[in-house]
Amino acid sequence: MQRNGCYLRVGVIGINYKTADLAFREEFARVSQKISGERALFFKHPTVHLSTCNRTEIYFSAEDLAEAHSDLLSFLRLHLNEPFEHRLYAYFGIDCFCHLSRVASGLDSAILAETEIQAQVKLAYGQASDIASLPSCIHYIFQKSLRVAKHTRNSFSLEKGASTLFGTLWQKAQNYFDDVYPNNFSSCLGIQKAKILLVGYSEINRGFGAFLFHRGIRGFFLATRRPSEACMEGAVIKGRDLLESWADFDLIVCAAKSEEHLIRGRGAGHHLIFDLSVPRIVDPQIQGAMLWNIEQIDLLIERNRRLAKEGLDHGEACVQQYVHRLAKIYRAKNERAKLLQALSC
Numbered sequence: 001m002q003r004n005g006c007y008l009r010v011g012v013i014g015i016n017y018k019t020a021d022l023a024f025r026e027e028f029a030r031v032s033q034k035i036s037g038e039r040a041l042f043f044k045h046p047t048v049h050l051s052t053c054n055r056t057e058i059y060f061s062a063e064d065l066a067e068a069h070s071d072l073l074s075f076l077r078l079h080l081n082e083p084f085e086h087r088l089y090a091y092f093g094i095d096c097f098c099h100l101s102r103v104a105s106g107l108d109s110a111i112l113a114e115t116e117i118q119a120q121v122k123l124a125y126g127q128a129s130d131i132a133s134l135p136s137c138i139h140y141i142f143q144k145s146l147r148v149a150k151h152t153r154n155s156f157s158l159e160k161g162a163s164t165l166f167g168t169l170w171q172k173a174q175n176y177f178d179d180v181y182p183n184n185f186s187s188c189l190g191i192q193k194a195k196i197l198l199v200g201y202s203e204i205n206r207g208f209g210a211f212l213f214h215r216g217i218r219g220f221f222l223a224t225r226r227p228s229e230a231c232m233e234g235a236v237i238k239g240r241d242l243l244e245s246w247a248d249f250d251l252i253v254c255a256a257k258s259e260e261h262l263i264r265g266r267g268a269g270h271h272l273i274f275d276l277s278v279p280r281i282v283d284p285q286i287q288g289a290m291l292w293n294i295e296q297i298d299l300l301i302e303r304n305r306r307l308a309k310e311g312l313d314h315g316e317a318c319v320q321q322y323v324h325r326l327a328k329i330y331r332a333k334n335e336r337a338k339l340l341q342a343l344s345c
Contacts, residue, residue, distance in 0.1 A: 104117065118149050169274055177272070196212065
């Protein structure tokens with residue numbers, strides 16, 4: 001048991017783009033929200049909830065990890081209407097630590113070495129820490145995983161040859177507008193001439209807004225639930241009522257949270273829409289627009305992972321090395337603490 005890292009009393013269950021289709025990931029994300037945020041205080045085990053467009057994971061801690069794992073499965077069975085166990089993955093102890101480090105490093109992402117996931121891991125940990133009293137082992141694996149991720153990115157050129165999310169959206173949009181407006185859009189100015197709308201003041205859209213700004217694009221629009229709290233260089237910031245006029249825009253990038261579809265109806269035929277939200281906020285039956293959801297984008301860029309295989313292999317080795325070294329440090333600290341406690345009795 002000690003070889004498997006049982007001194008790290010942490011575990012994780014989750015699904016991602018490899019284990020479940022988009023429809024089930026949406027349902028799983030909705031259900032897992034029931035024990036996230038302040039609602040996590042009513043669950044018997046301390047948890048950290050990580051939900052992104054490609055994964056939903058619940059990290060937990062308990063003296064008896066098998067019991068906590070069983071409690072989580074029981075909770076999920078109460079709220080999910082179809083069999084799901086075969087779609088889940090689970091890791092415990094040092095394997096959980098290693099998995100989180102791979103996630104934070106971008107090694108387990110659909111888009112190799114994506115930078116957004118590191119901020120999402122940090123945010124999920126910070127939100128859980130603000131609400132609940134987390135045990136030291138959860139603090140340790142999240143803090144050290146972020147450190148491992150930083151070292152891995154700095155040590156190896158993981159991004160070289162890999163397709164980033166923003167780069168993929170940019171290239172797809174340019175190709176699309178070249179085809180739709182061959183006489184009005186040049187290959188270098190297609191996306192610059194498009195009227196752009198970002199839906200949701202999320203980490204992804206903040207990053208994509210910066211991506212657009214650094215490429216000289218100004219005057220794109222951001223629709224968010226709380227416009228007074230948003231700040232995005234180069235953007236015209238409006239409330240969600242702007243979505244009633246979504247058909248006025250050429251390119252729409254959605255990365256927001258909503259219990260209902262925010263964009264629906266019929267467009268004019270020239271719109272390109274990327275729905276990166278899970279659950280989806282664009283009606284899949286929308287007409288008069290070219291719609292790409294996150295699952296389709298994942299498939300589009302999956303082949304690019306092979307271009308960065310050498311960096312991936314080095315990154316995997318780096319994560320394994322650092323996690324095992326840090327796990328030994330944590331174990332030694334715990335053993336010293338137990339020894340001092342015994343001597344003081």
